[in-house]
Amino acid sequence: MKAMTFTLLSEPEERLDLSVLTPTGISGLSLAQIESVRVGTSRKPAVVGDLFKLAGKDAENLIVEGGSARFDRVGAGMGAGSLRVVGNVGSQAGRKMSGGSLLIEGNAGDHLGSGMAGGRIELTGNAGDHVAAPLAGELAGMEGGVLIVRGRAGNYAGDRLRRGTVAIAKGCGDHVGYRMIAGTIVVTGKVGAMPGYLMKRGSLLFDRHPEALSPTFIPCGRPDIAFSGLFDRYLIAEGILDRPLFGNRPGKYAGDNSVSGKGEILYRSAR
Amino acid sequence: MRNMSVAWIGSQPVSLMDAIQNVAKLLVSSRCPVFTIDADVHGTRSAIALAERVGGAFDHIHGDTLAREVALFADQGAMITTPGETRRRSSLVVLVGDIPVAHHELLLHLAGSNPDLGDRNKRVWFHVEGALEPPSDAGRLHRKLRPVAIGGEGLGLSGVLAALRADLLGRNQTGSLANVDRLKSALGKSRFPVFVFSGAMNSPDLAMLQGLVADLNKQGRASSLFLPTDDDAWGTALTSLWMTGFPPRTGFSDSLPSYDPVRWDTQRMVRDKEADLHVWVSARGTMPPKGRIGLVSLSRTEKRTEGAAVTISVGRAGVDHDGVAFSSRIGTFHSLTASAPSELPSIASVLQQLALVFPGRMGLPC
Structure with missing residues (x-):
């Protein structure tokens, strides 16, 4: 059966809440019912049929052809199946996702993967600020799953990360791993100021020595640990990286000592 | 400002009631009206209540600074x-x-x-x-x-x-x-x-x-x-929290308030043309940024606001009329007495009249 495809007819005039366009969200709905689902956020909200041409019948595998920075909450709450967006998306893509696979072939706005608890998100372009981070007032960010940004991420990536893995391929802004509770963040490329600021536990893994580190991170030399090799194998097996991140004996900092100090920054040492 | 025009439709001086009726028409036909506010407590309450009535969104004029705070x-x-x-x-x-x-x-x-x-x-x-x-x-x-x-x-x-x-x-x-x-x-x-x-x-x-x-x-x-960086902005945040449970950058698109500092950044919405009507409310007379959508200006001004479909000149609490505002010096709200009372209408009174000419003719609950 051919994947159900939503082809964008024209740039929407308003911001859209596309959280309903998930395999679970449209499960059991007829084509006419799907076309009448409200996705607009203004006083006169657009419905799916106003913006998209529908084709295909496999509601477990969805494709959105065409993107817009006004596509908010794409794949939010997804629990199973797959969703592929060919184009850019707005804020909160993959928010509170608990399973399934979300592939975005473009750029994403703020709060990509915010509060996700499971599943896999892959973004081929750049992400805005607050990747995997909580919204205002929430106590934890991402709580599970895998989130891969093939481009660059903005500031505060992995804020309050509690569980799961975030991988960023082309560097990130300031405060990556801010207030981390646990989990793992991998960054290849340049890392901004104050990585791991206020992190309690968890691991930040870099392919180079971090600049502008808080003085509350203490250098621990180059310990001979099994974790780096184990995690290198995981990253390659999952298709996140195509070559080892660390090599032998990565450098290590422990911190943040202004809080519990049980987190770590591992980085590839100069060869 | 006595005997001067206080309302304009385009560049034409009109009576206050004509201007208000024109604003009501614009609001009724708008797909996505947004309110950018800089007012005392009464003005802010009225603007938020009107935003709720018309299913719009609101923010403070210093929205970026306030959102950060x-x-x-x-x-x-x-x-x-x-x-x-x-x-x-x-x-x-x-x-x-x-x-x-x-x-x-x-x-x-x-x-x-x-x-x-x-x-x-x-x-x-x-x-x-x-x-x-x-x-x-x-x-x-x-x-x-x-x-x-x-x-x-x-x-x-x-x-x-x-x-x-x-x-x-x-x-x-x-x-x-x-x-x-x-x-x-x-x-x-x-x-x-x-x-x-x-x-x-x-x-x-x-x-x-x-x-x-x-x-x-x-x-x-x-x-x-x-x-706070700006006392009036912080007063707006507290007033908004009291009325809706959320700070500014809140919208009422499905009648219930929803807070989203990205989506409901009204000045960004104007720039990106997501909104189609911008209601600019400024007791300090700050000029609105240039936009490419309809503009209604309620501003402390002696002349029409450039680019506005309707301009209504309003007074400032503590200068033209009494009011209530936040003061960081005491850490709470305080009453303001008019220092130079004038006939300029208050923002709250203009918005109340606006609500009364709206379909349903119901006054604002504040």
């Missing part, structure tokens, strides 16, 4: 006290980061008194500051207060705060802070140290500061004093 509290929470408590109980005041010039008078006033409750020691001042930040405009303040500087070579405010917190907890850190032993000694003597900060800080710095204050409260009492 709101995020300080929403992301982290804070232990805060009032200027009055600080004046009466605190013998140790620690300034943190840059304090806006608008609040220097308050601090100078504090410096002229000593606590009369608690430990009653002579008040001493410290200033936690980063070496990497641009020089602040605090020369006169420093000359008067003579604060002891807490800083470290090559460390920004984030680094200094982190190192200080670790130091006070007796944990390792690699920075070298000046005068930290003097601060430890002063903290040991003071029964109510207060850390003064402003919305100019970034969120991580505030989180570190509030963690430090929380650490101190495990052994004794300590608090912090927040001085």
Whole structure:
């Protein structure tokens, strides 16, 4: 059966809440019912049929052809199946996702993967600020799953990360791993100021020595640990990286000592 | 402004009621109206109530600054006290980061008194500051207060705060802070140290500061004093919280309030043409940014607002009419008496009349 495809007819005039366009969200709905689902956020909200041409019948595998920075909450709450967006998306893509696979072939706005608890998100372009981070007032960010940004991420990536893995391929802004509770963040490329600021536990893994580190991170030399090799194998097996991140004996900092100090920054040492 | 026009449709002077009826028509036909507000409590309440009535969204004119200050509290929470408590109980005041010039008078006033409750020691001042930040405009303040500087070579405010917190907890850190032993000694003597900060800080710095204050409260009492960048903006935030449960950048697209600092950034919505009608409400007469959508201007102005479909000249609370506004000097709202009463209508009264010509003709509930 051919994947159900939503082809964008024209740039929407308003911001859209596309959280309903998930395999679970449209499960059991007829084509006419799907076309009448409200996705607009203004006083006169657009419905799916106003913006998209529908084709295909496999509601477990969805494709959105065409993107817009006004596509908010794409794949939010997804629990199973797959969703592929060919184009850019707005804020909160993959928010509170608990399973399934979300592939975005473009750029994403703020709060990509915010509060996700499971599943896999892959973004081929750049992400805005607050990747995997909580919204205002929430106590934890991402709580599970895998989130891969093939481009660059903005500031505060992995804020309050509690569980799961975030991988960023082309560097990130300031405060990556801010207030981390646990989990793992991998960054290849340049890392901004104050990585791991206020992190309690968890691991930040870099392919180079971090600049502008808080003085509350203490250098621990180059310990001979099994974790780096184990995690290198995981990253390659999952298709996140195509070559080892660390090599032998990565450098290590422990911190943040202004809080519990049980987190770590591992980085590839100069060869 | 007596005998001058107070309302225009386009460039044509009209009666106030004609202008109001025209605004009502624009609002009724709008797909996505947004309100950008700068008013006292009554004006803000009316604007928020009208935004709810028409399914619009609202923000403050200084929305970016206010959103950052709101995020300080929403992301982290804070232990805060009032200027009055600080004046009466605190013998140790620690300034943190840059304090806006608008609040220097308050601090100078504090410096002229000593606590009369608690430990009653002579008040001493410290200033936690980063070496990497641009020089602040605090020369006169420093000359008067003579604060002891807490800083470290090559460390920004984030680094200094982190190192200080670790130091006070007796944990390792690699920075070298000046005068930290003097601060430890002063903290040991003071029964109510207060850390003064402003919305100019970034969120991580505030989180570190509030963690430090929380650490101190495990052994004794300590608090912090927040001085907002703009009192009127902070008053709008408190009014909005009281009315909707959320700060500005809240929308009512499905009748219930929803807070989203990205989606409901009204000036971004105007720039990106997501909104189709911009209602600009400015008691201080600030001019709206140029946009490519319909504009209604309720502004303290003597002439029509350029580019506005309708302009209504309104008064300012505390100048043209009485009102209520937030004051960081007392840490709460205070009443304002008109200093130069005029016939300019208040924002609240214009919006009330607007609601009454709307379909349904129901007044606003405030």
